[in-house]
Amino acid sequence: MSGGNQRDGMSPEGSPGFAAGLGASVPVVIGYVPAALAFGVAAKGAGLGTTEALLMSLVVYSGASQFAIVGLVAAGVPWLVTAATALVLGLRHVIYGPSLAPYLRDLTPRRSALAAFGLTDEVFAVAASSLPQRPAGLGWLLGLELGAYASWALGSLLGAAAGDALVEVLPILAPALSFALPALFVALLVPMLRAPARGAGRPIAATVLAAGAVATALHVAGFQAWSIPAAGVAGPAAGLLLSRALADRGRDRR
Amino acid sequence: MSPGLLLLLFLVVGAGNYLMRFLPLLIALRRRERPGQETATTGGLLPLVGPAVVVALLITSLLPGDFAPGYGAELARGAVALVPTVLVALRFGNLGLTVLTGVFAYALVALVA
Numbered sequence: 545m546s547g548g549n550q551r552d553g554m555s556p557e558g559s560p561g562f563a564a565g566l567g568a569s570v571p572v573v574i575g576y577v578p579a580a581l582a583f584g585v586a587a588k589g590a591g592l593g594t595t596e597a598l599l600m601s602l603v604v605y606s607g608a609s610q611f612a613i614v615g616l617v618a619a620g621v622p623w624l625v626t627a628a629t630a631l632v633l634g635l636r637h638v639i640y641g642p643s644l645a646p647y648l649r650d651l652t653p654r655r656s657a658l659a660a661f662g663l664t665d666e667v668f669a670v671a672a673s674s675l676p677q678r679p680a681g682l683g684w685l686l687g688l689e690l691g692a693y694a695s696w697a698l699g700s701l702l703g704a705a706a707g708d709a710l711v712e713v714l715p716i717l718a719p720a721l722s723f724a725l726p727a728l729f730v731a732l733l734v735p736m737l738r739a740p741a742r743g744a745g746r747p748i749a750a751t752v753l754a755a756g757a758v759a760t761a762l763h764v765a766g767f768q769a770w771s772i773p774a775a776g777v778a779g780p781a782a783g784l785l786l787s788r789a790l791a792d793r794g795r796d797r798r
Numbered sequence: 799m800s801p802g803l804l805l806l807l808f809l810v811v812g813a814g815n816y817l818m819r820f821l822p823l824l825i826a827l828r829r830r831e832r833p834g835q836e837t838a839t840t841g842g843l844l845p846l847v848g849p850a851v852v853v854a855l856l857i858t859s860l861l862p863g864d865f866a867p868g869y870g871a872e873l874a875r876g877a878v879a880l881v882p883t884v885l886v887a888l889r890f891g892n893l894g895l896t897v898l899t900g901v902f903a904y905a906l907v908a909l910v911a
Contacts, residue, residue: 570893570894571893571894571896571897574894574897574898575897578901592804596801596804599805599808600808603808603809603811603812604808604811604812604815605812605815606811606815609811609815613807613811617799617804623799623803623804623806623807626807627807627810627811627814630811630814631810631811631814631815631818634811634814634815634818635818636851637815637818637819637822638818638819638821638822639822639847639851640819640822640823640851641819641820641822641823641824641826642822642823642825642826643845643847643848643851644823645823645826645827645830646826646830651827652827653824653827653828656820656823656824656827657820657824659823660816660819660820660823660824661816661819661820663819663823665851665855668848668851669848669851669852669855670893672847672848672849672851672852673848673852676845676848716905716908716909719875719904719905719908720901720902720904720905720908721901722904723876723879723900723901723903723904724897724900724901725855725859726856726859726860726876726880726883726900727879727883727896727897727899727900727901727904728893728896728897728900729852729853729855729856729859730856730880730883730884730887730896730900731883731887731892731893731896731897732852732893733849733852733853733856734884734887734888734891734896735887735891736848736849736852737849738888744845747846748846748849751846751849751850752849752850752853754850755849755850755851755853755854756853756854756857758854759853759854759857759858760857760861763857763858763861764861768858771854771857771858772851772854772855772858775850775851775853775854776847776850776851776854778850779846779847779849779850779853779854780843780846780847780850781843783846783850784843784846
């Protein structure tokens with residue numbers, strides 16, 4: 545085993561491995577801990593115990609669904625309605641796996657059962673910004689997912705157990721930390737826009753503009769649950785249409 | 799809600815979320831194993847899904863959830879904090895540094911306004 549590869553977190557085959565994936569999870573951890581703290585505080589405020597808040601983070605493992613459950617439980621909404629609402633919020637996850645599958649070399653259908661559990665918004669965003677430039681294996685994805693999952697669980701536990709005291713000591717902490725996730729998405733989006741593959745610049749710009757417009761319109765109209773899956777379909781469709789129109793124009797010129 | 803019902807709720811939503819992550823991935827991998835399918839998917843829509851979803855996540859995380867009092871101020875604080883965040887992302891391209899800059903910038907803006 546070569547020392548250089550170990551230092552870089554590379555697998556013996558030379559592709560990024562588990563350690564590199566764990567390293568790639570650091571920005572997600574920075575974003576997750578404050579969000580999970582806020583969730584823990586909200587869960588406690590809704591009357592849930594520390595164990596219940598932790599259990600929800602371990603089993604449900606989806607920020608949007610968890611915050612919705614906390615709000616609906618606090619409001620006394622029947623559990624079937626609560627479950628249905630939380631599941632609708634999870635619809636966006638259906639587009640993540642298919643878009644990453646082409647870049648994960650050794651991911652077989654059997655192994656995907658393990659990898660799928662940790663495919664959250666932020667894990668997807670990090671993987672989608674990294675894998676097209678540098679395809680990796682299952683180990684890399686699992687490292688990324690483990691770092692994210694552990695931080696979400698620990699943050700939830702800390703928030704439920706001691707979040708109130710923490711916010712009381714540092715009142716500026718709560719609003720400031722709420723900006724961690726938008727900052728993470730900025731950090732992931734910028735390289736995607738700066739270094740597109742040759743000829744992909746204008747289709748990616750069209751994709752981002754269309755996705756942004758759809759997400760904003762649906763969010764403002766109150767259809768928050770649909771904004772991400774709809775943008776994930778409408779944006780690429782616009783980019784693909786432009787890409788084909790540009791290709792047709794190029795052929796006509798020749 | 800009783801502890802038993804709460805646990806059932808977690809299990810149902812957890813299983814549903816897991817299946818929404820797993821089944822599409824499984825189907826995509828099965829299709830990848832068939833010759834001729836890979837080029838059709840990677841050369842088309844899928845490379846564009848990443849940027850589309852990330853921009854949608856950014857927008858939905860920046861926009862307040864409802865039009866409660868203070869909506870405009872919250873939006874303005876986010877917009878101001880976004881400026882140094884984008885500049886650091888452009889200049890250094892480091893994820894951790896960008897996130898810390900964003901949090902620090904938002905804290906400063908929240909202190910002032």
